[in-house]
Amino acid sequence: MKTDFKFSNLCGTVYTKGNLCFTPDGNSLLSPVGNRISQFDLVNNKSFTFPFENKKNINRIALSPNASLLLSIDEDGRVLLVNFQRRIVLHEFNFKSKVADAQFSPDGKYFAVAVGKTIQVWKSPGFNREFSPFILHHKYIGHYDDITKITWSNNSRLFLSASKDMTVKIYPLILNKEFNTVTLSGHRDYVIGAYFSEDQETIYTISRDGALFIWKFSSLKEKDSDSSEEEEKKKDLMEIDDEPLKTNNDNNDNNNYNKNNKKRWRIIAKHYFNQSGAKVNCSDYHIKSNLLVVGFSSGIFGIWEMPEFNNIHTLSISQKKIDTVSINSTGEWLAFGSSKLGQLLVWEWQSESYVLKQQGHYYDMNTLSYSSDGQYIATGGDDGKVKVWNILSGFCFVTFSEHTSGVTMLEFAKNGQVLFSASLDGTVRAFDLIRYRNFRTFTSPTPIQFSSLAVDQSGEIVSAGSLDTFEIFVWSVQTGKLLDIMAGHEGPISGIAFSPSNDQLASSSWDGTVRTWDIFGRGKYVDVLRLTSDVLSVTYQPDGKQLAASTLDGQISFWDIENCTQTAFIEGRKDISGGRKMDDRRTAANSSSGKSFNSLCYSADGSCIIAGGNSKYICLYDVKEKLLIKKFQISHNLSLDGIREFLNSKYMTEAGPLNLIDNTGDLSDLEDRLDTSLPGTQKGDLSVRRVRPEIRTKCIKFSPTGRSWAAASTEGLLIYSLDEMLIFDPFDLEIEITPTTILSTLRSCDFLKALIMSFRLNERYLIHQVYETIPPDEIELIIKDLPEKYIDRLLKFISEHMEESPHIEFHLLWISKMLSTRGKYLKLHSNEFSSTFRLLQKAIGKMQEDIVKLCDDNKYMIKYILSACEKGEKVSEVENSIIEVK
Incomplete structure (x- = not known):
């Protein structure tokens, strides 16, 4: 079995924090x-x-206008420069402070970064690896508080900066003596966004209190007929010269500059969104249309047409505040x-329909289960929801919300059309995946409260173990009646599993x-x-001859089912140990006392077993040799606890670790300062992290196809798979075997x-060419004479090639023959x-x-x-309907 599994995809979580970014084509x-970035092809x-x-x-993330470079900036200001097309990290850099916004210039030559009260403009680096790709163009100062946009x-040639000091400033990219920094003031709250119009003669500024100001660049001699002299005196506006603010691309001669012709930015209109106490959280502006x-803290967004301020659309899309909004290029x-x-x-605002609507588990993800064909994954979490994900697309296509408490275990029936779930609300539910x-x-x-679940091979019997009464309950799926209650354990049931070869049921406690x-x-x-410690998980080998169980002391025990004897064990505590928590008093090397495996799963051929637990590591063992392969x-995210191997003493204060000090009382919004967690518990509203x-x-499973495995972790649903396209793996290669x-x-x-x-x-393009060239009449003869060691390779190639090739009948002919x-032969070696x-x-x-x-x-x-022909329509009109039958 191949063990070179690599990270493939992250499901279960679609958005955590930061800004969203469309690609230049808008698709x-x-x-x-x-600490990762997901791309959704809409x-x-x-x-x-x-x-x-x-x-x-x-x-923050920022994508260059030609979609060649990607900036990925974390909470501490560390940035990764990524080649977007090749998905390769070119360079790492540190701004040494939190970055509020980052934007590429429309020509792609520069990018601006808001670091605290200053704006840093850098020259865009090249597409290759360079020794020092980040070259600073200039630092712009002038704001008295943090910059927001x-x-x-x-x-x-120009850029706007909105700040928490309630002002907006206009900066030139190339500094000159004639141009002074322009300050636009007048808002009474934080300025969330500021945008140029297409002709750059108008600026729209939006503040958090729901005020929209429209600024016009006009001459001093021009006055609005509706404005009185008192209003003109109250406007706090800066006077600037005309020539440096011209928006055409011609190079103007500063010597011909007429200083008598003055212009300034003046407020020509004030509008208010009037959202009854809701504050503006985010905004975006599309210049061409x-x-x-604007997105509000109440979960409502609105679309307005400028400069008339006509409200086109308003919709409530979330129960919580909207953190970011983005408009695609079209x-x-x-x-x-x-x-x-x-x-x-x-x-899509024109048709008023959702193009994409996804939501992950907003509490911990507890369990997962593969369908029998390996095409779908079901996940359950503490939020009581059961979600089914398509592995090929990475999207969740159905969500079941019938449970009223956390889901502890999921299991697909062998036919793949029924999904069973156990929950702490005291119910086990069966879901029909067709209707x-x-x-x-x-x-x-x-x-x-049910803690574990198992379904027999026929899908007619379902059983669940309890946390309170230490009993195992057995039901009939067809009638829904309780068949039996099996007692005997003296502690909570941690796991149950049916044997693949017979109707035997194993339970751990x-x-x-x-x-x-x-x-x-x-x-x-x-x-x-009987084992040495509390048993946390139990699983059968695919042939049903062996049973594996993990215990609290970090061991994995293997048992012979026929003789009921222990054959071997793996001491895995040192393998899974690693990572130091913020409040640990011991180093990572000496803190392995609490490490153990809480989830086990055999590979499809039974040669390997994979184990995961309360650690950042997942271990893959060889079953025969009992060795760590x-x-x-699973993650290098330092925002999570238990990742670091060594703690930095400079983050230790008298009140404890700096990262664990609660600073929610310093937040500006009331809804962020409220504590909604239950007293004395670690659970509650985990969307607001107190620690x-x-x-x-929490759970780990091998795919039935043997090509991948998935883990339900703190980061989400991590999928690791084998990628043979980039690996050259010859098989019985001889010197005379060449493409020629x-x-x-x-x-x-x-x-x-x-x-x-x-x-x-083992070159895929050559296998494809030979396979497609073979005439159908020769298929049966070739299969008869094909050596047995190539049968598995041929079937795997056909199964992978069927998803890409349109030759349906040709593939089915190979399979049937x-x-x-x-x-x-296949029946005798069905396990292999x-x-x-x-x-x-x-x-x-799928086909x-x-x-x-x-x-x-x-x-x-x-x-x-046919109906059109019956109604007497002309044949020529009917022939315009084109039917393509593939």
């Missing part, structure tokens, strides 16, 4: 997720997460992010035992397996030899080919969905044409 959206309905990580949670003009979008899509609930929304509804609810005679039950026989239990560190969240793994000899063998119509040679060289010709069969099932299921959808579309189109 993709970049969203900061913790046209193709796919998402992926960039492989690099910042040291802490990302606070930076906006460039169209010609990249003159649309202004002005059709609006993106909103809410960090309190982890929501990410993309709204998307809760069709069965299982309860106990007395209210208890905090009483230090693992019990095996024969639920269909007369005996209550078969045997009791690889150790994965740093601790890095840990393979192609010459193929031209001589020796198809079997060419196929075997391509498998040995393989099953009919080599069916006996189980992951390959699941890959085929996944590919065929079936696409064909069914296409046939339904064509069926309705044919009905429309």
